[in-house]
Amino acid sequence: xxxxxxxxxxxxxxxxxxxxxxxxxxxxxxxxxxxxxxxxxxxxxxxxxxxxxxxxxxxxxxxxxxxxxxxxxxxxxxxxxxxxxxxxxxxxxxxxxxxxxxxxxxxxxxxxxxxxxxxxxxxxxxxxxxxxxxxxxxxxxxxxxxxxx
Amino acid sequence: xxxxxxxxxxxxxxxxxxxxxxxxxxxxxxxxxxxxxxxxxxxxxxxxxxxxxxxxxxxxxxxxxxxxxxxxxxxxxxxxxxxxxxxxxxxxxxxxxxxxxxxxxxxxxxxxxxxxxxxxxxxxxxxxxxxxxxxxxxxxxxxxxxxxxxxxxxxxxxxxxxxxxxxxxxxxxxxxxxxxxxxxxxxxxxxxxxxxxxxxxxxxxxxxxxxxxxxxxxxxxxxxxxxxxxxxxxxxxxxxxxxxxxxxxxxxxxxxxxxxxxxxxxxxxxxxxxxxxxxxxxxxxxxxxxxxxxxxxxxxxxxxxxxxxxxxxxxxxxxxxxxxxxxxx
Amino acid sequence: xxxxxxxxxxxxxxxxxxxxxxxxxxxxxxxxxxxxxxxxxxxxxxxxxxxxxxxxxxxxxxxxxxxxxxxxxxxxxxxxxxxxxxxxxxxxxxxxxxxxxxxxxxxxxxxxxxxxxxxxxxxxxxxxxxxxxxxxxxxxxxxxxxxxxxxxxxxxxxxxxxxxxxxxxxxxxxxxxxxxxxxxxxxxxxxxxxxxxxxxxxxxxxxxxxxxxxxxxxxxxxxxxxxxxxxxxxxxxxxxxxxxxxxxxxxxxxxxxxxxxxxxxxxxxxxxxxxxxxxxxxxxxxxxxxxxxxxxxxxxxxxxxxxxxxxxxxxxxxxxxxxxxxxxxxxxxxxxxxxxxxxxxxxxxxxxxxxxxxxxxxxxxxxxxxxxxxxxxxxxxxxxxxxxxxxxxxxxxxxxxxxxxxxxxxxxxxxxxxxxxxxxxxxxxxxxxxxxxxxxxxxxxxxxxxxxxxxxxxxxxxxxxxxxxxxxxxxxxxxxxxxxxxxxxxxxxxxxxxxx
Numbered sequence: 011x012x013x014x015x016x017x018x019x020x021x022x023x024x025x026x027x028x029x030x031x032x033x034x035x036x037x038x039x040x041x042x043x044x045x046x047x048x049x050x051x052x053x054x055x056x057x058x059x060x061x062x063x064x065x066x067x068x069x070x071x072x073x074x075x076x077x078x079x080x081x082x083x084x085x086x087x088x089x090x091x092x093x094x095x096x097x098x099x100x101x102x103x104x105x106x107x108x109x110x111x112x113x114x115x116x117x118x119x120x121x122x123x124x125x126x127x128x129x130x131x132x133x134x135x136x137x138x139x140x141x142x143x144x145x146x147x148x149x150x151x152x153x154x155x156x157x158x159x
Numbered sequence: 160x161x162x163x164x165x166x167x168x169x170x171x172x173x174x175x176x177x178x179x180x181x182x183x184x185x186x187x188x189x190x191x192x193x194x195x196x197x198x199x200x201x202x203x204x205x206x207x208x209x210x211x212x213x214x215x216x217x218x219x220x221x222x223x224x225x226x227x228x229x230x231x232x233x234x235x236x237x238x239x240x241x242x243x244x245x246x247x248x249x250x251x252x253x254x255x256x257x258x259x260x261x262x263x264x265x266x267x268x269x270x271x272x273x274x275x276x277x278x279x280x281x282x283x284x285x286x287x288x289x290x291x292x293x294x295x296x297x298x299x300x301x302x303x304x305x306x307x308x309x310x311x312x313x314x315x316x317x318x319x320x321x322x323x324x325x326x327x328x329x330x331x332x333x334x335x336x337x338x339x340x341x342x343x344x345x346x347x348x349x350x351x352x353x354x355x356x357x358x359x360x361x362x363x364x365x366x367x368x369x370x371x372x373x374x375x376x377x378x379x380x381x382x383x384x385x386x387x388x389x390x391x392x393x394x395x396x397x398x399x400x401x402x403x404x405x406x407x408x409x410x411x412x413x414x415x416x417x418x419x420x421x422x423x424x425x426x427x428x429x430x431x432x433x434x435x436x437x438x439x440x441x442x443x444x445x446x447x448x449x450x451x452x453x454x455x456x457x458x459x460x461x462x463x464x465x466x467x468x469x470x471x472x473x474x475x476x477x478x479x480x481x482x483x484x485x486x487x488x
Numbered sequence: 489x490x491x492x493x494x495x496x497x498x499x500x501x502x503x504x505x506x507x508x509x510x511x512x513x514x515x516x517x518x519x520x521x522x523x524x525x526x527x528x529x530x531x532x533x534x535x536x537x538x539x540x541x542x543x544x545x546x547x548x549x550x551x552x553x554x555x556x557x558x559x560x561x562x563x564x565x566x567x568x569x570x571x572x573x574x575x576x577x578x579x580x581x582x583x584x585x586x587x588x589x590x591x592x593x594x595x596x597x598x599x600x601x602x603x604x605x606x607x608x609x610x611x612x613x614x615x616x617x618x619x620x621x622x623x624x625x626x627x628x629x630x631x632x633x634x635x636x637x638x639x640x641x642x643x644x645x646x647x648x649x650x651x652x653x654x655x656x657x658x659x660x661x662x663x664x665x666x667x668x669x670x671x672x673x674x675x676x677x678x679x680x681x682x683x684x685x686x687x688x689x690x691x692x693x694x695x696x697x698x699x700x701x702x703x704x705x706x707x708x709x710x711x712x713x714x715x716x717x718x719x720x721x722x723x724x725x726x727x728x729x730x731x732x733x734x735x736x737x738x739x740x741x742x743x744x745x746x747x748x749x750x751x752x753x754x755x756x757x758x759x760x761x762x763x764x765x766x767x768x769x770x771x772x773x774x775x776x777x778x779x780x781x782x783x784x785x786x787x788x789x790x791x792x793x794x795x796x797x798x799x800x801x802x803x804x805x806x807x808x809x810x811x812x813x814x815x816x817x818x819x820x821x822x823x824x825x826x827x828x829x830x831x832x833x834x835x836x837x838x839x840x841x842x843x844x845x846x847x848x849x850x851x852x853x854x855x856x857x858x859x860x861x862x863x864x865x866x867x868x869x870x871x872x873x874x875x876x877x878x879x880x881x882x883x884x885x886x887x888x889x890x891x892x893x894x895x896x897x898x899x900x901x902x903x904x905x906x907x908x909x910x911x912x913x914x915x916x917x918x919x920x921x922x923x924x925x926x927x928x929x930x931x932x933x934x935x936x937x938x939x940x941x942x943x944x945x946x947x948x949x950x951x952x953x954x955x956x957x958x959x960x961x962x963x964x965x966x967x968x969x970x971x972x973x974x975x976x977x978x979x980x981x982x983x984x985x986x987x988x
Contacts, residue, residue, distance in 0.1 A: 033681060043676075044675055044944050045945070047676070066656075074918050085708055089708075092910075111883065115879075115886060116882075116883055120879055125879065129883065149894070
């Protein structure tokens, strides 16, 4: 298992190197004042990457242990929370989405519902005013909040 | 509001800072105005937005301060797409633009949209290109440089703060053309920004720097550089009075770098004309003249349809130059 | 000769200006400690305010310079406490700073980094005062060929970081360089690896990169720690609060050397605090890491990048004040601020506007003293961040990451990119990669490529230009020595002993 991860990585990286090289070859350069041009550097990198990956496949190193199924689900849950946070960030505004995201993250990291909701509410409102009023950063407020201010 | 229409596919990719999007829904009622600087804070577009924001506020043309937000990406391409796709009819939004944006439009670097896809509003100031050499350089006039360039194009390295095809490069390319030299035969080195190119000139790593007049003031005072020509229609005043234009030296190269604004394609005529009036009034006020001068810009007053035509014509010119040198098919 | 400085202290020591320096130091620390919100944003946001308030030029500049130095101090806090660099210069600070915090030495680490910052900045400010005009001449001697040689040297000096897994270090650096190639090629204007997405035209932004790579992956790793079955939840103990005099004294040469390195790199236009931190760290590892403890919480490994990044911040004022050429993004914004006040920096500034030039330098001295005075006693308070339970800390990091990226891009695409890079960073860390080589590759690779191509377009393809000047030749020899000596030296010594 340990060895497999690095070998798999090596194969993926060789694929990446090939992709980088093909993309570089396909660049259309109208004209270039320098003799090197925009292709050479990525091509060179692709070659180095491919060689290093081969070494990695032959001599794999050590990895950390991978998360089990239960932890894996939690990790996906965190990522899903962050993705939803991003998707709704501008639509619902900073306060609502932050409330949702913070509450959800708080829950995943072991807080009770009460604590999580309290953290979410406080953090969303306090940070909104801190950023917008104290630091002058403009954040999405959401349609609904504007009339209340 | 009307924004919803555009919030389809493009919105998911290009959606603007929430504050802006959300605020724009409300702005329609409260007339809170906004200027998008299509770059990171601190650059030329930031300056362009602040010029309008400070000017309009100081002269009392608008009662609420104008918000300035940043939308970097593709030298303005991200903002251009955003205004066309999402906030195409926002009557309170202006976006900063410059000659550089016109060059990119000509090269088709703004994606699917063309120069006539927005409503060009007007320009509040202008800077001019300049041909600069080190004070120790052998050339005393543009003519001497041009003669030398014709004979030994390989010995004279031009440098500026932009890529091939950028507005900084255009200055060098047009200069070469004026010497009957193909821009492709030129020796040109692109730097990250005018400051680095200027440093390379001071260190004699390049021989000619095609920069902008406003960034040269301190160097002029120190006497470390010599400006062979300004790429303006006529001589400038103040510290630049001694600099001859390229035209008066017999080379017809002009390069104004205007700093202006555009609005969404579906903004109503009424809203557009209101902004044109605001800008016109602003450009005529004495207070504004001081603001503009503080930012090292020269006066330029083209507004409304006149400006729109000016930009479109400019884009056409750049396009034919780009085709000529093979930058564009 | 130093009239301008005496005049400057006169100006800077007025009650209003001292107040502004303290205010700026506080605000700067706050801006710097928030990931993604660095000195550039702080200055860009406050500049219009200073202008609208009608502050005189020297006062406005003192405020802005204090924000700048403050942000350099603030940037280290999240590096040490959360393993998330607050700004570009603080990337190397994570390497030993965070392990120290994990050992329960967060307080001493914060204290030591404040002192190192102070020492580094002081060295640089003294250098700035004494030699500014002279150094400006040196700075312009660096052309593309010299910069290329400098980058070769920087990569060579990274070889010391190879550690136990040299292949992965090298792969990490290559991946970093590759990420740096995304966007408009700054020479030909050709788009590389942008896939027709305008959001990628400008390349992958540094802030998006470090927030994704460090902050997002850290959140995911924290989840794993929180779910460990063996009872070790990874929460660091909170040990003693203050750094001991002995620890500071042990780092005195580290601070001195690193401050000097940082200052020299800082005066070169175009290279910044991140390069300074990297070169100082690797130099120090080479010189004083006897027991191979760099990267596991060595005080010197913390002091080196901290002294260097603050020194480089002050060093970047040299080209700005003497040539009117910004040495960094932040000084570019400061230059804009000066223009608003109708002051054009340059050699004439010291004679024509001594109150501004002197006031600025004096305010750098004062700002640093204020910051040291603020930071030392507060180290214990800041260290308490570590005692915040994860269910509060993690959402907090998430909010900061989102706000940091969003305020810079006004654009959701940047946030998605940050999340993708975060997953990438998590995978790398699980696979046993260190993140520092990735970041260094990303920073140095682009500079290396562009300067090589600039040099060769100047010479018309003649490679000779790359080692023509004394500076570049020296850098090549140094780079070569760095790569070969560690391997050659033991063999030579062995041969000698055998002969004897």
